[in-house]
Amino acid sequence: MASVDKVTPMPPGRVRLGSIMPLSSVAARRLILFFALVAAWEFTAEFLVNEFWSSRPSEIVMRLFSMLVDGTLWRHTSITVLEAFAGLLLGAVVGTPLGIWLANAPKASETADPFIMGLYGLPRVALAPLFILWFGIGLLSKIMMSFTMVVFVFLLNSREGVRTVDPDLVDLMRSMRAKSLYRARKVLIPAIVPWILASFRLGIGLSLIGAVVGELVGSSRGLGWYIQNAGGMLDTTGVFTGLVVLMVIAMLANQMIALVEARVLRWR
Amino acid sequence: MASVDKVTPMPPGRVRLGSIMPLSSVAARRLILFFALVAAWEFTAEFLVNEFWSSRPSEIVMRLFSMLVDGTLWRHTSITVLEAFAGLLLGAVVGTPLGIWLANAPKASETADPFIMGLYGLPRVALAPLFILWFGIGLLSKIMMSFTMVVFVFLLNSREGVRTVDPDLVDLMRSMRAKSLYRARKVLIPAIVPWILASFRLGIGLSLIGAVVGELVGSSRGLGWYIQNAGGMLDTTGVFTGLVVLMVIAMLANQMIALVEARVLRWR
Amino acid sequence: MEMSKVNADNRAVIEDLSISFPRPGDEDLLVVEAVSFTVGVGEFVAVVGPSGCGKSTILRVLSGLLSANGGTVLIDGQEVSQTPDHVGFMFQKDALLPWATIDENITIGAELGGVPLEDRPALVASLIDMLGLAGFEKAYPKNLSGGMRQRVSLGRLLAYQPTLMLMDEPFGALDYQTKIRMGRELLRIWEAERRSIIFVTHDIEEAIRLADRIVVFSARPARVAAEYIVNLSRPRNLSEMRGNAEFNRLTHAIWSDLSMPT
Amino acid sequence: MEMSKVNADNRAVIEDLSISFPRPGDEDLLVVEAVSFTVGVGEFVAVVGPSGCGKSTILRVLSGLLSANGGTVLIDGQEVSQTPDHVGFMFQKDALLPWATIDENITIGAELGGVPLEDRPALVASLIDMLGLAGFEKAYPKNLSGGMRQRVSLGRLLAYQPTLMLMDEPFGALDYQTKIRMGRELLRIWEAERRSIIFVTHDIEEAIRLADRIVVFSARPARVAAEYIVNLSRPRNLSEMRGNAEFNRLTHAIWSDLSMPT
Amino acid sequence: QTVLQLGAAQTSAGSLPIVVAQQQGLFEEVGLVIERTDFRGGGPAIQALAGGSIEVCICAGDHALRLEEQGLGGKVIVALGDHHLYALMALSGSDAADLESLKGSKIGVTSAGGLADNTLRWAIKQAGLDPEADFEIIAIGRGGAMRAAVENGAIDAGTFTTPDIQANQALGDVYKIVYDFRSLPYAAQGLVALDSWLTANPDKARAVAGATYKALIMIQEDQSVLESAVKEMFPTFDDALVKQVASDVRADFLSDDGIVDPQAFTNMVETVSIPDSATRAVPYEAVMISDYLPAPVN
Numbered sequence A, B: 001m002a003s004v005d006k007v008t009p010m011p012p013g014r015v016r017l018g019s020i021m022p023l024s025s026v027a028a029r030r031l032i033l034f035f036a037l038v039a040a041w042e043f044t045a046e047f048l049v050n051e052f053w054s055s056r057p058s059e060i061v062m063r064l065f066s067m068l069v070d071g072t073l074w075r076h077t078s079i080t081v082l083e084a085f086a087g088l089l090l091g092a093v094v095g096t097p098l099g100i101w102l103a104n105a106p107k108a109s110e111t112a113d114p115f116i117m118g119l120y121g122l123p124r125v126a127l128a129p130l131f132i133l134w135f136g137i138g139l140l141s142k143i144m145m146s147f148t149m150v151v152f153v154f155l156l157n158s159r160e161g162v163r164t165v166d167p168d169l170v171d172l173m174r175s176m177r178a179k180s181l182y183r184a185r186k187v188l189i190p191a192i193v194p195w196i197l198a199s200f201r202l203g204i205g206l207s208l209i210g211a212v213v214g215e216l217v218g219s220s221r222g223l224g225w226y227i228q229n230a231g232g233m234l235d236t237t238g239v240f241t242g243l244v245v246l247m248v249i250a251m252l253a254n255q256m257i258a259l260v261e262a263r264v265l266r267w268r
Numbered sequence C, D: 001m002e003m004s005k006v007n008a009d010n011r012a013v014i015e016d017l018s019i020s021f022p023r024p025g026d027e028d029l030l031v032v033e034a035v036s037f038t039v040g041v042g043e044f045v046a047v048v049g050p051s052g053c054g055k056s057t058i059l060r061v062l063s064g065l066l067s068a069n070g071g072t073v074l075i076d077g078q079e080v081s082q083t084p085d086h087v088g089f090m091f092q093k094d095a096l097l098p099w100a101t102i103d104e105n106i107t108i109g110a111e112l113g114g115v116p117l118e119d120r121p122a123l124v125a126s127l128i129d130m131l132g133l134a135g136f137e138k139a140y141p142k143n144l145s146g147g148m149r150q151r152v153s154l155g156r157l158l159a160y161q162p163t164l165m166l167m168d169e170p171f172g173a174l175d176y177q178t179k180i181r182m183g184r185e186l187l188r189i190w191e192a193e194r195r196s197i198i199f200v201t202h203d204i205e206e207a208i209r210l211a212d213r214i215v216v217f218s219a220r221p222a223r224v225a226a227e228y229i230v231n232l233s234r235p236r237n238l239s240e241m242r243g244n245a246e247f248n249r250l251t252h253a254i255w256s257d258l259s260m261p262t
Numbered sequence E: 001q002t003v004l005q006l007g008a009a010q011t012s013a014g015s016l017p018i019v020v021a022q023q024q025g026l027f028e029e030v031g032l033v034i035e036r037t038d039f040r041g042g043g044p045a046i047q048a049l050a051g052g053s054i055e056v057c058i059c060a061g062d063h064a065l066r067l068e069e070q071g072l073g074g075k076v077i078v079a080l081g082d083h084h085l086y087a088l089m090a091l092s093g094s095d096a097a098d099l100e101s102l103k104g105s106k107i108g109v110t111s112a113g114g115l116a117d118n119t120l121r122w123a124i125k126q127a128g129l130d131p132e133a134d135f136e137i138i139a140i141g142r143g144g145a146m147r148a149a150v151e152n153g154a155i156d157a158g159t160f161t162t163p164d165i166q167a168n169q170a171l172g173d174v175y176k177i178v179y180d181f182r183s184l185p186y187a188a189q190g191l192v193a194l195d196s197w198l199t200a201n202p203d204k205a206r207a208v209a210g211a212t213y214k215a216l217i218m219i220q221e222d223q224s225v226l227e228s229a230v231k232e233m234f235p236t237f238d239d240a241l242v243k244q245v246a247s248d249v250r251a252d253f254l255s256d257d258g259i260v261d262p263q264a265f266t267n268m269v270e271t272v273s274i275p276d277s278a279t280r281a282v283p284y285e286a287v288m289i290s291d292y293l294p295a296p297v298n
């Protein structure tokens, strides 16, 4: 039986972390997909559907360029990003501890649960008058709008996350009389990191939606304002330019989460 | 050393399932909280804030009663519930398998990820023209609106859920040459049930918001229509009546999920 | 309370303990029935008994993780109502934190055991060395073999420095040589610091080699089937012991206790 | 390929196997180095070796869960590129599905092993009985003791009815009596159905009691330190064996193999 | 009986003639059954029109103009309101008296790029001021939201539409009108349809236009028919408010002949081209047609 030195190709037990090479191939595949989508869009606008409905990429690029030059792009984008980011952060900071607390206080959780869920289902647009009354029409009201969209995601996901924590690890901590803060640091938080990351991914989109909805009810700038303004004038290119910018923001934010994830979940 | 027969009260290792008694005490605590909130609201409207802004529970109850009698309550509620429910179900049915598939196809997942996330961040209100174009202004467009709100929740949560599956169980299945369908049935699905349930909880609120937003864009009935209509007439009681009905729907739906959870997660 | 004064030398007193688990749609499962035994200060007590008889369950009650249905459990004269101080529990499962490296997993024991900050690195390093895990300080649990994980779990217990150590089959996943080396180290620490140990094992020779006293449980529900004082001088050497009459008598007695039909 | 024809009686052939794991920021960890051994059809091979030497890793390669870095692994003459048919693997961890009852966990083996639908209930029931788990059919894994879980895992393997069984410390969490009963049952099944078994254990007596041949590994990186044919007639009885010269010779030889410094 | 899909913004006063026509059975007379869908403002309604989900919409003249510009061919077949229907209101206690005195302050409009927004900008320019530099124009929303913004001081004045104006006035001495656009001739609202639909359904177009026209005439003859329509649309209003709204709408807003005044058209074109200088000059005849109205009675 001759010895064979070549590695037998067998399916690896765990997926290995991508090296530089696969990463750049991901980028390449994304670019291909991107251009395919853009081409399909342009084609549709050219031959299939009146561009009144969906504008077309070439016009959007031109609009983006002119907005970049005259500064309106930055003017609208910066404020929306600020609102969404603040709302997202606030949602995480408030929702996660609340979720953890509720998971550990089953009585309070059970009691409050229907009310929390009831609030969550309210359409924020309908609450606009109250938001204006409570938070004015400045930055705060948009941040709160964004916050109220995302806080529930963090709350529910982290509560569910705590419930999936390996009970043996909790017992271990109890058997060593670990204080609850220590327990949270060593067991709870690491265990719910996947849930928190999932919340961030879900929260990005929702916080942007919240910010935009907030801008619909009291603003003079921001991407939501810009889109509404364009919509009011049946300026489809304007609407889609705003939407494209929102998409790009969501994509970038999501990539940042992916980077954090790769660092934080190395143990997995 | 005398033997002591009494049970020493010590913290139990796991929380026991509630018997009849604790359950009804939950209901009692909820009722107390409910009446406290209602009383606070009534009090605020009576003494602190002009009721134009927040109406008051007593008037809402009267409105509800009259709507119940003349059939408008059912008329608006039934359609909104139908839209939201259909959207939620569709979101679950489409999003969960997609999430599972993406978790198992890391290349496709990595490639598509930014685009999915980009789409997710789009404010649905701004997409109204396209929804009208593609889905008309009937039931379908509201269902799709609701669907596009929730599908991402199912997709992202179930994808993340698959990633947290115990790799030993996956190896076990591989070591017995289980087909992928069998693997999904025995390991994947049960393992991501907590994630799917969390998605349902998150999805309830979002699907209602989606349905309402869909109705705001164009409709002739539904709670969203009712709220918008009331808002247009400065009929605050009408607005809040609509909101209260939405809250109740979200609460009931959430209770249903809780019941399912108690059944499905018995093993935990 | 007075009881503990009478037996001032007892670290743990278990008196008439009974434990049962509720079963849905069935009567409760009686796991432990009227079990009484004591562990003196500085005593090494081994526990043997059939699989599933209730050994782990008793340890869980001793550590305050589970409430008993009847009986008294005193540790240092105090009724156990939550985890008592200075009691360490090495679980049957390794229960390592998957997100912490080996270093960090052991450090947790040191932190919670109140080891001063500056002493921790040295303590952890010496434990890792003793456990034969050098080179794996920065590895995560998933990259270790089963026996290595068990040793990490042992290291965490030792770093916690409890005066009463509850050890649930601590060497079950180790080969003979490692088992013997670990046993020796455990005895060294035990003797040096006059700790008390309850040591669950399925290895009768190991129980005799290590313990002052051996408690034998019956099959479920666990009752104390027998208790033996191990009258063998220390240090005990396995190959010498094998010829020893007392060793053989004990082995045989425990064997037949365990083979009793229930 | 031709090789397998030469040794038509070999169920598994491992030739010059080497395995290493990548370590971030360090050179690869060489775990298995130039290991060769075979398992004949109907042969019972026990594997012993120090904790962390690479035993479980070799089993993972044999079952196609892990790819080797060099060497050849043939099962029934076929190179292993994915899990081969009729090869069952009982993990060191019990790996029970937490959401499935004991019944269901064992049934999974029967289902995947292709047991006809109508035969499954009877098969599972008889296995549960044999494993001493009667009364726990509807219990969930979290409600079992460590040893009971291990037996469920064994039951799942047996229900899968593989012709080559890879068993990673299958009796590690069992008491002596249960261990011996389980070993007897395993031998019964093995003899009746001419299965092949690779049996990793730390219990040298157990290896001798059960196996036809014993492969001893060195400490990491695992190399074959020695191989022994167990020339003892079956059925073997432990108390009789203890006086047997061959038994003592083997025990001693393996002991000293394992005690070698590395 | 043929079904007509009609779209409208929910609470717009432009819908009143349609409600009257319905209450008085005018649609039945011409064999039409109206199926009505409400939209969140004119934008979605016009999109639904262009997409074929609805056949006719009650929309602002601006939208017909823009449809025409986009090459989709939009026409106003009946003018419903030929005057503006917004007023800029502030709290009675404020210093604001006119646009000039509001210089440097925040003004709320219903929606960005909407009718109120455009008109306010137009009016500001008329007053010789710069809408960008001298004011901050903030999109707020309708009714309740606007009131919230005014009453908590977030904005100094806001545009209200009929009947929010009357409702505000009914509060007593809380609000005052700073600038009333309602006297301004403007092609505010009409029945809008697409060329393609008109070509395909001339009879239907004639029927709906005729019934609506008849309603407009009835309203001018007898205010009480309008009152009962107001009552149906705004059931929470008390009788005094209903009367007030009806008389204001009849006097200042509703068209009395279904035809857009050329001045109203010119004002509209001027307003629309303020934010959107790209707007081409579209002639009156290209958008405003009376072909489907009944032959002039007199």
Ligand SMILES: Nc1ncnc2c1ncn2[C@@H]1O[C@H](COP(=O)(O)OP(=O)(O)OP(=O)(O)O)[C@@H](O)[C@H]1O
Residues within 6 Å of the ligand: C021, C022, C029, C031, C049, C050, C051, C052, C053, C054, C055, C056, C057, C058, C092, C220, D142, D143, D144, D145, D146, D147, D148, D173
């Ligand atoms: N959380 C639980 N809920 C219900 N039953 C339990 C629970 N934990 C243990 N049991 C039952 O209690 C009995 C004793 O379990 P225990 O873990 O104490 O056994 P053990 O003596 O440690 O056995 P082993 O040697 O196999 O580890 C078993 O029959 C088991 O099924």
Ligand SMILES: Nc1ncnc2c1ncn2[C@@H]1O[C@H](COP(=O)(O)OP(=O)(O)OP(=O)(O)O)[C@@H](O)[C@H]1O
Residues within 6 Å of the ligand: C142, C143, C144, C145, C146, C147, C148, C173, D021, D022, D029, D031, D049, D050, D051, D052, D053, D054, D055, D056, D057, D058, D092, D220
């Ligand atoms: N997935 C992995 N990644 C990296 N290293 C691993 C991995 N699995 C095992 N190892 C390393 O390989 C070596 C051998 O592990 P293996 O589990 O095969 O040991 P073993 O012989 O089964 O030991 P034990 O008797 O303790 O179970 C160990 O040093 C371990 O750290």
Ligand SMILES: [Mg+2]
Residues within 6 Å of the ligand: C055, C056, C057, C092, C168, D145, D146, D147
């Ligand atoms: Mg145990």
Ligand SMILES: [Mg+2]
Residues within 6 Å of the ligand: C145, C146, C147, D055, D056, D057, D092, D168
């Ligand atoms: Mg191993």
